Amino acid sequence: MAWHINILTLFPEMFPGPLGQSLSGRALERGDWSYTALNIRDFATDRHKTVDDTPFGGGAGMVMRPDVIEKALLSLPQPGRRIYMSPRGRVLDQRLVEELAALPALTVLCGRYEGVDQRVLDACEFEEVSIGDYVLSGGEPAAMILMDACIRLLAGVMGNAATPDEESFAASTGGLLEYPHYTRPAEWRTADGRTLDVPDILRSGDHAKVEQWRRDQALALTRARRPDLLKK
Ligand code: ADE
Numbered sequence: 747m748a749w750h751i752n753i754l755t756l757f758p759e760m761f762p763g764p765l766g767q768s769l770s771g772r773a774l775e776r777g778d779w780s781y782t783a784l785n786i787r788d789f790a791t792d793r794h795k796t797v798d799d800t801p802f803g804g805g806a807g808m809v810m811r812p813d814v815i816e817k818a819l820l821s822l823p824q825p826g827r828r829i830y831m832s833p834r835g836r837v838l839d840q841r842l843v844e845e846l847a848a849l850p851a852l853t854v855l856c857g858r859y860e861g862v863d864q865r866v867l868d869a870c871e872f873e874e875v876s877i878g879d880y881v882l883s884g885g886e887p888a889a890m891i892l893m894d895a896c897i898r899l900l901a902g903v904m905g906n907a908a909t910p911d912e913e914s915f916a917a918s919t920g921g922l923l924e925y926p927h928y929t930r931p932a933e934w935r936t937a938d939g940r941t942l943d944v945p946d947i948l949r950s951g952d953h954a955k956v957e958q959w960r961r962d963q964a965l966a967l968t969r970a971r972r973p974d975l976l977k978k
Pocket of ligand 1: 831832833875876877878879880881882883884885888
């Protein structure tokens, strides 16, 4: 099933951006996913193509107009679930990514300036989603992060179909951080003359022991770095 995302933005030329490269870029060429980047400005009704105005009550910056955003949204044949990228929102996690990747379509609104008139968020039922506790200058890079996380979960996008499940945060690993990885050379001489070995157990050929070691490592790492994940 192909996945479609509509993006409402003042900067449609930012897309697909980095998503046109590598894994997601090849998936886009194959038609595993598609996007429509609508320029909100195209839906402005006045001569000057006004998309924003000063805030009622005063204060710095500009606020995006509700009527123009509503028009842009209504022009979409299949908007699906509506998301507004905002640092006020629910913080994006793998559970939400899995939900969004399973939808046939969704629409992401990217704000600029000080924000968007609250009425259009309420009236058009936009859910607010944040990518973390920091503030970007606009929602576009946040939308790209959300898109990247969804696209790699689409059927056929990852080369190795078994890989996504084993990673950090996947529900199937109990939401743990990923165990450490090693490859050749087995004995690595660093530039400053130290010899660093790969853990013996990984070269033992005992798959049950390797699995146990990886589980122990994942648990220890999660306990040390992200004890909050163990509570979930
Ligand atoms: N727009 C600005 N900052 C953001 C954030 N942290 N998450 C999502 N959208 C944003």
